[in-house]
Amino acid sequence: MSILSKTFLFFVIMLACSMVSAQQFAVLKYDGGGDWYSNPTAVPNLIEYCNDVLETSIQTQVDIVTPQSAQIFQYPFIHMTGHGNVVFDDQQIENLRKYLLSGGFLHIDDNYGMKPFLEKELVRLFPDLPLQELPASHPIFNSYKNFPQGLPKIHEHDGKRPQALGIFKDNRLLLLFTFESDLGDGWESPEVHNDPPEVRRKALDMGANIVKYVFTN
Template sequence: MKSYTFLMILFSVFFVHAQEVAVLKYKGGGDWYSNPTALPNLVKFCNDNIDTNINERTQTVEVGSIDIYQFPFLHMTGHGNVFFSEDDADNLRKYLLSGGFLHIDDNYGMEPYITKELKKVFPNKELIEMPSNHPIFNVAYEFPNGLPKIHEHDGKAPKAMGLFHEGRLILLFTFESDLGDGWEDQEVHNDPENVREKALRMGANIIKYAFEN
């Protein structure tokens, strides 16, 4: 209990400083480092368009490190396996319950692994599909149909799933959408500008919602 109180105090101290975001590094062999230009591009888009003041030098932080408390917003992505140790799961749970926010964007193939590992973090919580009228879909830009489709893989509809604690959205898992690919430099995937704009706008909604709630 004392360690949890200490982490809450630590998080509140870091939170009053400049807005910061980071990529979450995890074990298991999955490519946590995929889409290297995605988060920096999203940060720049947010600073230019929705009046955020986020440090544009995005950093990487390990899931089991106390350093995650420096960042009110964490972004996680990849294609493959994810593994959380008990210490990793415990650290991430405390971070999220202390006021942090995690966005997990499946870069294709991550879903079966991350859903299993999230049960280590919150054994008694279930991912809930986000309704299209949730504020995260209209806090800065309007998405009346919910999560947009950016890249096609299996012909399935995009889904946004959330974990909640005491009514607060603490974790957003997006899959069959590939938002991060849409945030990357244009030449990486050669997406049309309107597709990249759609992805960046949805990302800006996630950032804005995370910082304001």
């Protein structure tokens, strides 16, 4: 191999490494009055956990993005949570759809009370792609740690079973909606909810499953 070829290969490798190390997550700030800012320590804690157990190189700083922003395309993984109303206007719907179809991923974790509002917006987002429950056999439940029963229960609300619901396009998971589980509460710092260590670990392990699945599929 010539010196020129070796030099070119070196810069290609360095560029690839810089792109991997530059990966960053974001939290979605949406309209409608829902508290999008819930669980402020959740995603940073999940990132630190993934960097530890999965040996990822995700930046611990988490940005805030809006659905209509051009910056949304910079993030491979966007998290959304809250307790109440969710509203997207037509521009936001179009931008979110483009983001998801171009390779982005949105994880929506119901912190309690989002579901009836969110479902209406998801129908607008993908009218031809139904929200469907992921079976316990889906690989997202064992990509890092095995959850043979599917999505774990972290916090009780209405006593309903936890569900992982997804929207797929050409067998790719574009969007994951976790309901009646409250993963984000489990990702929060220990003093926030005073969850036992085993409960937090369960939530973080499932979060690591999601991250690993998204980055390897």
